[in-house]
Amino acid sequence: MDMSKCLARKLFGIARSTYWRTPIAQTPADPDADLRATLRKYAREHPLHGFRRAWAHLRHDLSLSVNKKKVHRLLKE
Secondary structure, X not given: OOOOHHHHHHHHOOOHHHXXXXXXXXXXXXXXXXXXXHHHHHHHHOOOOOHHHHXXXXXXXXXXXXXXXXXXXXXXX
């Protein structure tokens, strides 16, 4: 007798989000790791600059096409 996944999940009281979560070993690596490292280096060299100047540095000096909101989010972290 084959029990459905939904019924088995309800029987054991497991949340749907827990059951379907991707294991950590299968999650992709951080796609923004290089950008984070570049921003950390820039923040150490220029501690008084905000995200707009960091974004301008990436955009104009390093010729990276990056969204201003993404730079703001990464610097806040």
